[in-house]
Amino acid sequence: MLPRTVLFALLTTSLLAEPYFELPLPVIVGSVYPETHDSSSLVSPQNSNDDKYSLRGSVVNSLTGEPLRGVLVQVYLNGQSSMLTGPDGRFQFDNLPAGQSTITVRKPGFFGEDDFQPSERGQSLAATGPNSSPVVLKLIPEGVIYGHIIDDDGEPIEGLPVELLVQHLQNGRKAWEQRTGAVTDEEGNFRMAELPPGNYFLSAGPSRNPVTFPAKLAQPGAQGIPLVYYPTGSDLAAAAPISIAPGKKAEINFTLSPQPLYRVSGTISGYSPSESVSLLLRNSAGIPLAYNSRFDSARGSFHIPWVPPGAYTLEADAPDGHGHSLTAAVPLTVNADVSGVHVILLPTVNIPIRMSVITSRTGTERFGEQENYFPAYVQLVARNDGLSERRYGSQQVVETGASSLELQNIAPGIYRVEVNPTGPLYVQSAMFGTTNLLESDLSVAPGSSPQPIEITLRDDVASLSGTVSLDNRPLSATILAISEHASATPRMQPTDAAGGFQLSFLSPGMYKILAVDHPDRLEYSNPEILRKYLSKAREVVLLPDQSAKIDLELAKVGE
Amino acid sequence: MLVQKLLAVLFLMTFFQRAPVPPASPPAPVTPSTFRISGRVMDAITGQPLARASVVLNPSNPLNNPNSPDSGRVEVTDAEGVFAFAGVPPGKYVLSARRRGYIDQMYQQHESFTTAIIVGPGCESENLIFGLRAGASISGDLVDESDDPIRHADVMLYHQLFTGGKRRTLLVRRVNTNDEGHYHFSALSPGTYFVAVLAQPWYAQHGVRHHVKQENQDVNEGGLQPLNEQNQSLDVVYPIAFYSNASDLPGAAPIALRSGDLAIADFRMRPVPAMHVLVKTPATDSNQGTGVAVTQTVADNDTIFLPAQVNQLAPGLMEVTGVPQGRFNLVLNTQHGNAMTHRSQSVQIQNDAEVDVTRSTSPPVVSGVLRVDDGSPLPQSARVRLRSSAAGEFFDTAVSGTGEFSFKENPLEPGNYEIMIIEPQGLFIRSLSSATAKTSGRSFEIATSHDVSITINASKGNGRITGVAFKKDKPAPGVMIVLAPLDLKSNPALFRRDQSDSDGSFALHFVVPGRYTLLAIEDGWDLEWADPSVLQRYIAGGESVQIAPNQETEVSVKVQ
Structure with a gap:
């Protein structure tokens, strides 16, 4: 996928300027390019006197190349015009003024290229004018995953939740995201459509209610379906992806064995009697499971019925009645009824943040002094491999008239600390006691005393500029600036159309600078993955206040 | 007895606690302290025994106490459809059953009444015949005028129900079509149904039709573009469609379902032009907000919001589009601070109509x-x-x-x-x-x-009536008990009903003091009892009762 700026430049130039026609044009899905085999049908003005032109083209299925009928084509040029393509997939807008127009194409069951970028919808640019040529637009057919689920007696399993997960890269790190879900019908069938191409992981279960599976229910001891990742396991890391190419309809059939369901019970202490306690079981992948739990606040006892065997973390949360929260996390292995689990709720921790700014330039003093202004924003990111990254952001607190930042209600655990300056500053140091948070994770112990995070920011920032090229031809790309500090998130910035870039407000130090075509496909926070690309990277050492200049060669992701 | 909780709760309650384990080896007692509830689950129509059905037993008392759902036991029927609960203490129990492909049901369920099972010395609680009715289904495919499937359409199921002794047609379920334009309603009780579809052409482009000139400037808030020629063929809507080919409930084809029937109701939607109507709304001050919506009353309990598009052309002037021609309700929502008032008026929607809701007389409050x-x-x-x-x-x-x-x-x-x-x-x-x-x-x-x-x-000081229904001097379970006021016509709120339990007993609560006739009617569950002419012929065979404030009365009544 090309970054937007490339597409822009490419289309603009290729449609307007003759010489660029010689460039080998990539086939761009969902976008416009000249229909060279049909140059005789080049559009001429309807009426040259008032300079009105037509825009003609067709829409095809990106997979089969077949023309697509009934596609909604919309042109935005001094207003909006819309029409549906005819049986031959063609469209023609008349009476358009000369200029650049944006075209969007839509049809149920298809994606435009930019549908995969949530902020935009399949749209492209085309030119209308005396020499404009017909355009061909492509739509990508959706994928579908469907199938049915039976138990080992061949009886369909009704009412079982089925979900699709995708693994994507977020800041160069792998993260799980839940995409869509369904519930099996009375015949055990499920169906999930409107899937963009990609790799999907399918989970089925857990059954919410053992009654759904009467054949397996007997006294004593109910049975039910645990959470299973396709094809068989309870471990997400060992699950097999279902690869969905454009237009693919994948049939996934399961036979699932009901397993004994167990009861987890015990006591909770440390809660405020007037407040409710919420209980949650997470599986080993950190995914919260929808099991009913019951808590008797008068007796302090809880139980969770119908838990399939497995390894879990039992999490309890409750307000303390004074505006703060209490929390507990107990690891559990369930392979029989578990009783006598003791959950001790402990106060969460509030961590104050102290920030200082060392200024050397004129004009930046204000970043250290302004009232109610904080030179940086701090986030804690929970270290887990679970579905969603849990983040805790710093909050403003006002005490005796002075305001400061604080991280509130932080549960004991290990966190990555992200410090994002809000001005032209960089983080020189971030310390928690003797822990250097630029290099190490923050470990919050249960009931620990409120020790502050001390952050020092400076304004003697460095900057870096340059140009990206491939085979001596400049081209647009995305720059990654990877700091020597282990915990720092790499800086990512697209170049302009001519490959030029400018990275500002960099912290002095050593960087590996890399230009890539598809940063969204590169797990750049993983040193193992990144190593393969380092031969194309440039290493620079930036001094305070330095403006450095380097040229880079494009590294193609996946090659 | 009357069960006010949802059936689903009965099933759920079972699992909050393990069933009490029956005493391991009870010393052979002369009079047993516990009893058995047993029987067979069958297809109510074919009489075929049903294996793999879950039968759930709940004591009847905790039902009225929301805080003690820790009760309930479950047994699964064997290949012969047989179930048995052993070690049941004396008491009153509600029995319910579910099986895949059948409708969840309480024992001898009628509306929200069931025949509760009385367990104790001399009570018959074994060899029960629990008939389950196979669920019927209605499914279908929706296509548009080009025969392409319509996905994400709203499909509504109406059931001609017999509630409160009257026939009414009520919205009972609502689903969306999938990517193939397919929908499916399963586990339906036998009866008469109607299916309606609310969908929009996915390609519809309404835009605005009217332009307002104000101080020699085009007022065009929100960057709305006027319609041009090409867009007008896309300025279309699908009116609500009832199966088959009807535009309203009276014209719709009833779908009669028997147990286990699989009915098909396909739709082909036809677009009609979308209307553009100007609506003048009251001028609002800064802490007021005004909104306009269009609704269509489809059935007794069902008013549907049409996917109308409302564009403000100028303060106090809106253009409403995205609705077909016809008579609809125009709803004016006005917000004053935190309070919201709704005012609805029936209007004829047609192109370029101007509707003035500023001075319309407000309906009586x-x-x-x-x-x-x-x-x-x-x-x-x-x-x-x-x-x-x-x-x-x-x-x-x-x-x-x-x-x-x-x-x-x-x-x-x-x-x-x-x-x-x-x-x-x-x-x-x-x-x-x-x-x-x-x-x-x-x-x-x-x-x-x-x-x-x-x-x-x-x-x-409501009264209470308990009693036993007798048939030929034997207690009669499962009959409909009706307490009817003397004036059958003007006081529907005075009627009370129950279903007799396994020992023929019944209870009527919250009886308004007054004079009544108490009736026990066998096979009375299909009677249109709220129709005075229907009930009149049973009155002579009933028991006359007079209830004083706070009075508890015991009455025996003969089954008719």
């Missing part, structure tokens, strides 16, 4: 006061209900501690309305009085567009 004759205060939960005699539509509103209530959220059409006290249950209406409306019994008449003020005179 019913308000009043609830007075308890001993002057006691009302609980916070106090609620009263208005029920329109014509449509059966009802509206609830809260009553303040001092008795005031107002239906200002529910503007009413002229007609006859009945008032009921929903909460507290121990309170009954003795009479209504009003200076602004004609009252009769518990009903009143809205004749004009003037607001109506009603005083409800209420008393505490």
Whole structure:
């Protein structure tokens, strides 16, 4: 996928300027390019006197190349015009003024290229004018995953939740995201459509209610379906992806064995009697499971019925009645009824943040002094491999008239600390006691005393500029600036159309600078993955206040 | 007995606690301290035994106590459909069963009544025949005018139900079509159904049709583009469609389902031009907001919001589009601070029509006061209900501690309305009085567009009737018990009903003091009992009872 700026430049130039026609044009899905085999049908003005032109083209299925009928084509040029393509997939807008127009194409069951970028919808640019040529637009057919689920007696399993997960890269790190879900019908069938191409992981279960599976229910001891990742396991890391190419309809059939369901019970202490306690079981992948739990606040006892065997973390949360929260996390292995689990709720921790700014330039003093202004924003990111990254952001607190930042209600655990300056500053140091948070994770112990995070920011920032090229031809790309500090998130910035870039407000130090075509496909926070690309990277050492200049060669992701 | 909890709760309750393990080896007692409940689950139509059915046993008492759901046991039927609960202490139990492909049901369920099983010395609780009805289904495919599937369409299922002794057609389920335009309603009870579809052409482009010139400038808020020629063929909507080929419920084809039937109802949607209507709304000040919506009343309990597009052309002037030509309700929502008022008026939607809702007379508002004759205060939960005699539509509103209530959220059409006290249950209406409306019994008449003020005179001290239904001197389980007021016509709120339990016993709660006829009718569950002419012929065979405030009466009644 090309970054937007490339597409822009490419289309603009290729449609307007003759010489660029010689460039080998990539086939761009969902976008416009000249229909060279049909140059005789080049559009001429309807009426040259008032300079009105037509825009003609067709829409095809990106997979089969077949023309697509009934596609909604919309042109935005001094207003909006819309029409549906005819049986031959063609469209023609008349009476358009000369200029650049944006075209969007839509049809149920298809994606435009930019549908995969949530902020935009399949749209492209085309030119209308005396020499404009017909355009061909492509739509990508959706994928579908469907199938049915039976138990080992061949009886369909009704009412079982089925979900699709995708693994994507977020800041160069792998993260799980839940995409869509369904519930099996009375015949055990499920169906999930409107899937963009990609790799999907399918989970089925857990059954919410053992009654759904009467054949397996007997006294004593109910049975039910645990959470299973396709094809068989309870471990997400060992699950097999279902690869969905454009237009693919994948049939996934399961036979699932009901397993004994167990009861987890015990006591909770440390809660405020007037407040409710919420209980949650997470599986080993950190995914919260929808099991009913019951808590008797008068007796302090809880139980969770119908838990399939497995390894879990039992999490309890409750307000303390004074505006703060209490929390507990107990690891559990369930392979029989578990009783006598003791959950001790402990106060969460509030961590104050102290920030200082060392200024050397004129004009930046204000970043250290302004009232109610904080030179940086701090986030804690929970270290887990679970579905969603849990983040805790710093909050403003006002005490005796002075305001400061604080991280509130932080549960004991290990966190990555992200410090994002809000001005032209960089983080020189971030310390928690003797822990250097630029290099190490923050470990919050249960009931620990409120020790502050001390952050020092400076304004003697460095900057870096340059140009990206491939085979001596400049081209647009995305720059990654990877700091020597282990915990720092790499800086990512697209170049302009001519490959030029400018990275500002960099912290002095050593960087590996890399230009890539598809940063969204590169797990750049993983040193193992990144190593393969380092031969194309440039290493620079930036001094305070330095403006450095380097040229880079494009590294193609996946090659 | 009457079970007020949802059936789903009965199934769920079972699992909050393991079943008590029966005593390991009880010393052979002379009179057993525990009993058995046993029987066979069968297909109610074919008589075929049903294996793999879950039968759930719940004590009847905890049902009225929401805080103790820790009860319930479950057994699964064997290949012969047989189930048995051993070690059951004496008491009254509700039995329910579910099986894939069948409708969840309580034992001998009729509406929300069941025959409870009485367990104890001399009680018959074994060899029960538990008939389950196979679920029927309706499914179908939706295509558009090009025969492409319509995905994400709203499909509504209406059931011609027999509730409150009257036939009514109610919305019972709503699903969306999938990517293949397919929908499916499963586990349906036998009966008469209607299917309707609300969908929009996915390609529809409405735009705005009208332009407003103000101070020589085009007012075009929100960057709206005027329609051009090409867009007009896309300025279309699908009117609500009823199976098959009808535009409303009266014209719809009923789908009659028997147990296990699989009916198909396919739709091909045809686009019609979308109308563009100008709506003048009242000028608002800065802390007010005005919104316009279009609704269509489809069935007794169902008003559907049409996917209308509303564009403000200028302050106080909106263009409403995305609706077909026809008569619809235009709803004006006005927000004043945190309060929201809704006003609805029926309008004819057609192109370029101008609807002025600024000066339309507001429909009458019913308000009043609830007075308890001993002057006691009302609980916070106090609620009263208005029920329109014509449509059966009802509206609830809260009553303040001092008795005031107002239906200002529910503007009413002229007609006859009945008032009921929903909460507290121990309170009954003795009479209504009003200076602004004609009252009769518990009903009143809205004749004009003037607001109506009603005083409800209420008393505490509902009575209770328990008893046993006998057939040829033997207790009769499963019969319909009806307590009918002497005047069958004007007081539907006075009727009480129950179903006799396995020992023939029944209980009628919250009986308003007065004179009644108590009836026990075998196979009475299909009777249109709210129709006086239907019930009249049973009156002579009933027992006459007089209930005084707070009185508990025991009555035996012969089954007819």
